[in-house]
Amino acid sequence: MAWLDGERAGLVAAVGWAREERFADAAVRLALYLGEYLHWRRYFDDLIAVAEAAREAAHRAGDRLNEAIAWDHLGNALRATGRAGEAIEAHTRARDLHQATGDRHREACVWNNLGLALREAGRAKEAIDAYTRARDLHQATGDRHGEAGTWDNLGRTEHEAGRAKEAIEAHTRARDLSRAVGDRHGEAIAWHNLGSTLREAGRxxxxxxxxxxxxxxxxxxxxxxxxxxxxxxxxxxxxxxxxxxxxxxxxxxxxxxxxxxxxxxxxxxxxxxxxxxxxxxxxxxxxxxxxx
Incomplete structure (x- = not known):
């Protein structure tokens, strides 16, 4: 993390080389590798810039897989900056590309992120439908880590809809699944969300x-x-x-x-x-x- 903090400006600038054909493939891969770090540190303007560069370069190269991943990263950054409508559009583009390539694992991840954007936009029922699709796909592909995150997000939306019992059950499932796969960070987030539901339930x-x-x-x-x-x-x-x-x-x-x-x-x-x-x-x- 310290190395990334020190090198961030140069790494983000290097992604701009995606406009040149000979550097495009490496720049796209660099942009997508930077996604988690930039989101973690909340450098959302940088994340939007590198995701846009990766999306455009992948589209020019006919690389539908990396184009879909870049659309998904872009959606996450747009949602974090309060642009929920644009995030929904970006995640929808990513979902459609993954469906076209038959990548059910990545499709499940995008359904989950689409649910987050729909929830941010106040479209709770559609968000629950998206989380349910994500959960079912994660279960079908045996991805318990992804399933845990989806249960947690489903619980947050149930909580906001006033369904405390269902929310507590969902967060508990998320906590237990995260613990089972050794995801300490995911377990921490599930404990936090469970706490918020318990607090608002008067406990x-x-x-x-x-x-x-x-x-x-x-x-x-x-x-x-x-x-x-x-x-x-x-x-x-x-x-x-x-x-x-x-x-x-x-x-x-x-x-x-x-x-x-x-x-x-x-x-x-x-x-x-x-x-x-x-x-x-x-x-x-x-x-x-x-x-x-």
Missing amino acids: AEEAIEAYGKSLDLLRGFEDWYHEGLALYNLALAHESAHRPAEARTAYLQAVDAFTCANAPTEAAQVRTRAAEQPEYLPTLTPCPHAPE
Whole structure:
């Protein structure tokens, strides 16, 4: 991660060589390899740029597989920047290309990402249908890792639809599947989402325990954004349990995590919330990864 942080500007610039035919294949592969890193660090403008370059080069070369993957990466970046309608279009293009090539595994992944974009656009019923398609395809191909992520996303949408029982069951399935395949990060996210459903169901103590499990697993991943979310929601659960001191501490830690995650809007919102707590003090904890 430290090497990627230092080399990011050069790597992103190198993807621009995809416009030259002799470099196109290598530049497309580089763009797609960078996708996870750029998404993890929340460099969404860079992610959009490299995904667009890869999509255009793959299309010119008639490489439908990499074109589909690039459309999917582009959709994820567009959704993260609030452009849900464009993300839906991008994921739909990716899905259609994977269906045309008969790649059921990648089609399942795209159905899941399409569900995320539909949920972001407020189209919950269509999102549930997309997650169901993704889950069934993952089960058919034996991809328990992908199935776990889809169960978790399905649970979030059920939660937002007010179906707490179904959401708890879905998040529990996601947690157990992630643990079974050794995916500690996926298990952490499932614990977090389970905690949020429990908290909104009025089960604050269980929610606090779930957030604690999530944070224990997240430490060491440098996933500051999800750590910030878990700390923020932990603070809300402490508020529900009438523990203002614990809530204040969690809010301040969440501000630090969001700052490290290059998420200034979230950091500012949580800082405001922290200031409303008794005995507020500003946080000065240094960040191990200082975003530009």
